[in-house]
Amino acid sequence: MSAPRMVMHMLLDRLTPHDRLRQPEPDLVMDAPAQVQAFASSGANDGPLTPIYLYLAMQASSAIRRGGRVLDLACGPCNQLSMLARLHPETEFVGLDLSDTMLDLARQTLDRQGVQNVRLVQGDMRTLDGFDDASFDGVFSTLSLHHLPTVDALCQATRSANRVLRADGGVFLADFGRLRRQATLDFLVNDRASEQSPLFTQDYMNSLKAAFSLGELEQAATSLGRDVLTHVTALAPFMVILRRRISDEPSRTRAMDAARQAFQAMSDSHQRDLLALANWFQAAGLPLPMSLRR
């Protein structure tokens, strides 16, 4: 990604005075096999989402306790969750999704990667029916909240997440934030178009159009209790992270060693993408938990 062009787009986005109308996802639940496959491939091994997933897994590690139980709201094909579960082999994860097609793929991802500490459940992140109050030590979610139809549904999901979470449990919810200019969206979506499938390009555009605003995400975060901090990419809210840290230093240190190895195994361009995202958050005050050198 060209850093100067990115900075220019984000700066122009920030200077744009008017908000853009949100356009909910055309397919709230991802069930169409071709769309599901395109999304899953983009997050598998060498796909364009891999560096984002490793970055988010590193930042999420401060919200995960060894021996605890963590719920992933809308796990999709589990490329993200299996990465997190491999960094935290002594934590038990539950991956929840509404789509059976996604859950079938998730099962394949976990089998292929030999991940044993994830259980999959079909369900709705708005209600979390079937889960007891205070039965999780952490809630986690990436790139999924924008699939909810309205701000009310978003707030319902964070209230439900708070219900199933033990007092002061870890929180890590990350998603796109709403940007203002169509030109910014066009730039982000098409920058790597030659390396991604047309279906993924379309899906990415739909996601950015459906993103909640920073204010809406902050409003939803108030249901999650105290000490949940909001972190946003510098200049404009391309990505937003809502996080409550918990302290489990030995677990985090081990996860970071595993993350370093995963980083070193990545291609040069993916390493560059991860570092670009890290710098972008760092410029807004969220450093990486450890330094990564190429």
Ligand SMILES: C[S@@+](CC[C@H](N)C(=O)[O-])C[C@H]1O[C@@H](n2cnc3c(N)ncnc32)[C@H](O)[C@@H]1O
């Ligand atoms: C873009 S995918 C993200 C998957 C995964 N978290 C990741 O980062 O790769 C969004 C997922 O949200 C699921 N979804 C949409 N609405 C949902 C709901 N109300 N409850 C549970 N899952 C939902 C979709 O089926 C889809 O698998």
